[in-house]
């Protein structure tokens with residue numbers, strides 16, 4: 570379950586929770602935002618909990634850090650003489666209206682100068698103080714070429730560094746065997762290079778702040794398929810130098826997804842939400858969403874439905890659903906909605 574979020578840990582030197590007081594808590598306000606914004610899976614892509622908002626919480630606190638760096642929080646005095654503020658969170662409603670966080674000066678005895686009031690659109694009366702000059706969204710690049718992998722440049726992966734770095738991030742079988750790990754890494758890097766040569770879209774841009782105090786910069790992520798050709802286990806972090814791409818480290822896919830989501834919603838197939846479903850679920854699945862609810866429990870997120878709509882994997886125990894567990898320990902209840910439970914029977 571989502572615990573109260575430590576914004577300081579995720580927002581570097583700028584802590585949105587020190588800057589503004591969020592009535593009801595930062596997580597509760599994040600949930601409000603998720604409801605107002607276009608439907609998106611905001612949990613850890615590999616996560617089991619439907620109310621996990623870890624990607625959104627990371628997005629919120631780090632977008633705030635970037636807005637602060639770029640001086641894009643806007644402040645005005647409204648018609649009542651009250652100090653108000655607003656920031657563009659970079660997300661949109663279903664009607665493609667940008668969403669703003671609206672702030673008001675906090676009570677003088679509070680530690681935060683600002684009080685968060687609501688997520689609003691530009692048409693909200695409270696935004697009138699900003700006139701036509703609504704706050705700008707955070708931006709991460711000036712030249713779109715930074716987002717693309719330049720296939721003319723060589724990739725130099727420092728395998729001897731990478732192989733001993735973050736060993737806990739490797740699949741179990743590779744963790745205890747350095748030689749095996751090195752070989753798998755070598756093959757996976759070669760495959761990643763081939764894949765990005767075929768399609769530059771394989772490389773996913775992400776934003777990286779080396780420390781809480783330092784300036785960030787753009788890096789690219791490439792898939793490392795260590796065990797199976799089509800399944801990425803890790804992301805290779807690639808830095809552009811004047812004459813090549815250098816790779817020193819690897820990231821877990823969930824960490825990679827969070828950092829990439831800060832810049833844009835990743836559309837590379839290898840970094841999308843990785844369904845964590847029971848092993849015998851061989852057909853194609855989609856997760857329930859706002860417009861495509863679970864047929865068993867009506868949930869908007871977390872349950873899965875087979876491509877042919879015949880089988881539902883519901884997260885909630887309900888009726889005679891058959892209990893199933895995934896490798897990562899999530900529990901589903903399988904419901905055959907029509908036809909035979911066992912097609913061979």
Ligand SMILES: [Zn+2]
Pocket residue numbers: 863864865866867868872882883884885
């Ligand atoms: Zn369900």
